[in-house]
Amino acid sequence: KQEVTQxxxxxxxxxxxxxxxxCSFTDSAIYNLQWFRQDPGKGLTSLLLIQSxxxxxxxxxxxxxxxxxxxxSTLYIAASQPGDSATYLCAVTENxxxxxxxxxxxxxxxxxx
Amino acid sequence: DAGVIQxxxxxxxxxxxxxxLRCKPISGHNSLFWYRQTMMRGLELxxxxxxxxxIDDSGMPEDRFSAKMPNxxxxxxxxxxSEPRDSAVYFCASQPDSPYNEQFFGPGTRLTVx
Numbered sequence: 001k002q003e004v005t006q007x008x009x010x011x012x013x014x015x016x017x018x019x020x021x022x023c024s025f026t027d028s029a030i031y032n033l034q035w036f037r038q039d040p041g042k043g044l045t046s047l048l049l050i051q052s053x054x055x056x057x058x059x060x061x062x063x064x065x066x067x068x069x070x071x072x073s074t075l076y077i078a079a080s081q082p083g084d085s086a087t088y089l090c091a092v093t094e095n096x097x098x099x100x101x102x103x104x105x106x107x108x109x110x111x112x113x
Numbered sequence: 114d115a116g117v118i119q120x121x122x123x124x125x126x127x128x129x130x131x132x133x134l135r136c137k138p139i140s141g142h143n144s145l146f147w148y149r150q151t152m153m154r155g156l157e158l159x160x161x162x163x164x165x166x167x168i169d170d171s172g173m174p175e176d177r178f179s180a181k182m183p184n185x186x187x188x189x190x191x192x193x194x195s196e197p198r199d200s201a202v203y204f205c206a207s208q209p210d211s212p213y214n215e216q217f218f219g220p221g222t223r224l225t226v227x
Contacts, residue, residue, distance in 0.1 A: 100158040
């Protein structure tokens with residue numbers, strides 16, 4: 001059974017720092033991996049989606065990488081800002097199009113000014 | 114497009130009452146998912162539909178839970194009777210048929226069962 005783990009569970013950094021959030025999954029046979037952001041009391045906003053054949057995706061200050069063979073993904077946030085404070089969730093779909101997402105429990109990021 | 118729409122946004126009810134949550138997916142999306150989020154268990158799939166047909170309901174916790182998708186633009190999740198342990202945030206998500214399979218989430222319904 002696929003399991004997704006995110007470490008650390010919480011992270012506090014000063015504004016301007018570059019940081020990396022980690023995600024690992026137990027079964028490398030994934031179809032794609034998606035990173036989401038969730039603000040307190042809000043829904044999920046999709047940040048980046050990486051297909052299983054891709055190695056990375058970039059959007060602005062965010063860069064997500066994928067290493068399927070080792071079961072790992074990282075989300076790199078450059079020059080962090082207080083507005084980046086949120087919970088970041090990693091999720092995978094298994095090796096069949098259209099199947100449901102399996103989520104990690106998230107990393108809660110706090111960026112202080 | 115308005116995105117995935119869920120109603121109500123908040124629901125407070127008493128144990129034993131029936132609760133109905135509603136979802137309108139993004140137009141043109143073929144798959145619809147219901148997830149539940151709790152502090153203890155995180156986000157978990159309850160059920161998903163493809164072209165209005167339930168494909169996987171293995172996450173539905175008990176017979177008290179049921180879901181329907183009568184047409185491509187509407188789905189309901191019903192809990193009858195509700196219990197305090199059903200208190201959670203319930204999310205609906207939709208997904209187009211495409212090579213990317215990106216899911217788009219609604220704002221969620223926060224359910225409190227007293």
